[in-house]
Amino acid sequence: MNIxxxxxxxxxxxxxxxxYEDIGLIKPLRSANxxxxxxxxDVHRLAFLGRARALGFSIEDCRTLMAxxxxxxxxxxxxxxxxxxxxxxIEAKIRDLQMMHATLSELVESCAGDxxxxxxxxxxxxGLSAAIG
Amino acid sequence: MNIxxxxxxxxxxxxxxxxYEDIGLIKPLRSANxxxxxxxxDVHRLAFLGRARALGFSIEDCRTLMAxxxxxxxxxxxxxxxxxxxxxxIEAKIRDLQMMHATLSELVESCAGDxxxxxxxxxxxxGLSAAIG
DNA sequence: CCTTGACCTTCCTGCGACTGGAACCCTCAT
DNA sequence: ATGAGGGTTCCAGTCGCAGGAAGGTCAAGG
Numbered sequence: 001m002n003i004x005x006x007x008x009x010x011x012x013x014x015x016x017x018x019x020y021e022d023i024g025l026i027k028p029l030r031s032a033n034x035x036x037x038x039x040x041x042d043v044h045r046l047a048f049l050g051r052a053r054a055l056g057f058s059i060e061d062c063r064t065l066m067a068x069x070x071x072x073x074x075x076x077x078x079x080x081x082x083x084x085x086x087x088x089x090i091e092a093k094i095r096d097l098q099m100m101h102a103t104l105s106e107l108v109e110s111c112a113g114d115x116x117x118x119x120x121x122x123x124x125x126x127g128l129s130a131a132i133g
Numbered sequence: 134m135n136i137x138x139x140x141x142x143x144x145x146x147x148x149x150x151x152x153y154e155d156i157g158l159i160k161p162l163r164s165a166n167x168x169x170x171x172x173x174x175d176v177h178r179l180a181f182l183g184r185a186r187a188l189g190f191s192i193e194d195c196r197t198l199m200a201x202x203x204x205x206x207x208x209x210x211x212x213x214x215x216x217x218x219x220x221x222x223i224e225a226k227i228r229d230l231q232m233m234h235a236t237l238s239e240l241v242e243s244c245a246g247d248x249x250x251x252x253x254x255x256x257x258x259x260g261l262s263a264a265i266g
Numbered sequence: 267c268c269t270t271g272a273c274c275t276t277c278c279t280g281c282g283a284c285t286g287g288a289a290c291c292c293t294c295a296t
Numbered sequence: 297a298t299g300a301g302g303g304t305t306c307c308a309g310t311c312g313c314a315g316g317a318a319g320g321t322c323a324a325g326g
Contacts, residue, residue, distance in 0.1 A: 055237050065258060069259060076247060083244070104216060111212065117205055125181050126181055126202060166304095
């Protein structure tokens with residue numbers, strides 16, 4: 001399989017696949033013409049990467065996860081720990097975003113949104129937080 | 134005021150303040166020795182920036198917000214629209230993260246996390262999603 | 267046989283919003 | 297004179313790719 005086929009199959013951009021090779025996550029063989037030649041194992045690794053990335057794991061986490069996957073003597077605790085740490089980061093991000101959301105939606109609600117210049121959003125940002133009550 | 138004082142006051146790294154000058158968000162004067170010399174208006178602008186960034190607005194959004202703030206003939210609708218669009222992006226990110234969180238926490242819960250190699254997290258990533266049921 | 271168009275290749279640059287570090291200047295106290 | 301603790305500029309790196317240039321390859325059609 002050429003890169004385009006893999007890209008279509010997995011929904012991963014060819015650029016991304018080449019990048020993954022660059023950083024050593026996959027090592028597809030080459031055809032005589034120099035094209036990358038993907039076998040089932042490569043496609044499988046890429047699919048693994050795609051799913052791990054979709055769960056928000058960093059590239060380095062993915063590298064670790066793939067190493068664990070290939071290590072038949074792994075302890076599932078190692079995988080779980082990695083996942084739990086990632087889960088913690090996700091939770092932290094969600095909290096941050098929810099804080100922003102809470103503040104910002106209050107401000108948005110309190111803004112008339114008409115032709116007049118008075119705006120509690122700008123008031124708040126400027127430090128004259130006499131807007132919310 | 135020198136950059137260090139402003140940095141301490143606002144809790145913004147000096148590097149960040151220099152960066153904001155680089156990209157034209159502030160234009161502090163210079164002392165005879167070449168040091169940046171911040172007056173109250175500069176500090177105010179930086180504080181504005183800090184708050185807008187803390188709400189997750191992009192630098193370009195901040196630029197627009199500051200322009201609106203200085204434009205006394207602005208329409209609050211313009212500010213509100215910008216904020217609402219940003220709110221939408223925040224909501225999208227929260228949803229994405231919550232999806233990740235849901236999937237990942239299920240996987241984490243179903244993983245024994247002991248010395249054995251069997252791991253539903255890896256099974257799921259590998260595509261053999263025979264783990265969750 | 268030649269061309270066209272769709273593939274593929276490598277290499278370089280840019281994104282956003284900084285951060286780290288090198289190499290150097292200024293100021294003040296000792 | 298020296299040392300500590302400011303400040304300055306500029307360049308490189310972060311993360312995970314995306315965009316684009318310049319060129320090689322291949323199958324089909326005229």
